[in-house]
Amino acid sequence: MASRLRPADPADVADARARVAAGSPEHTDLRLLTKHFLALLEERAPGRSVEVRVPPYAAVQVVEGVRHTRGTPPAVIETDAETWVALATGALAWPDALAGGRVHASGERTDLSPYLPLD
Template sequence: MDAMPVILDKDLTRGRSAFEQWKEAARMEHDPRTADPALPRPVKAMAVRFSLHLLEQKAPGPGVEVRVAPWGAVKILDGPASDPHNLTPPDVIELDPDVWLRLASGITSWAEEKEAGHITAVGERDDLSDLLPLY
């Protein structure tokens, strides 16, 4: 059974717009490095889903699961797939939505967010800095 996509094809244009809207709002904040723009929940959700889609396209594979709760998770990079009994890959990265969007848009770096304690990562491949920003 195939996994459900993080965003539907029909929502890609809306997703790109939401991601751009989030980036613009974040850059307008006093300190973009701690950006958490007060945007409507559906806009943030769509921005997260679209950016996760971009990550999945950039580095497809079953080896690392990137979770941005509550709006999405994708599996990326080559490596061992999930254990059939567990369904969780050996490498898991969890991020809050605004942390993920700051990283995806290039406002902050992986090292900055990791040092600040904003990234939870388990496994050998716990650094996505080579994949970010997304564009």
């Protein structure tokens, strides 16, 4: 398995968040924030029972429970980078993202609301 993600430098995160808030994010801003917030999720919800995917940037395994080692995991969450950043920062609530079809979640333990927002 790939190594765990690491949170980004706080100054870089602040700069990227400012550009996102201003409505002018760059591709690199979304990549940095996606990986940063996935790293924070790994710290907050350690485990390997749920795979959180934010293509094309990264995927992590989180939440304690049954561990999978091969193939498709039993629990998968997938969303786009903009939605992930909004969830991580509290700009979007987990139930609203699900209801609006902005997050696709299947399997057990896929409710991330206890861990969000991440900052």
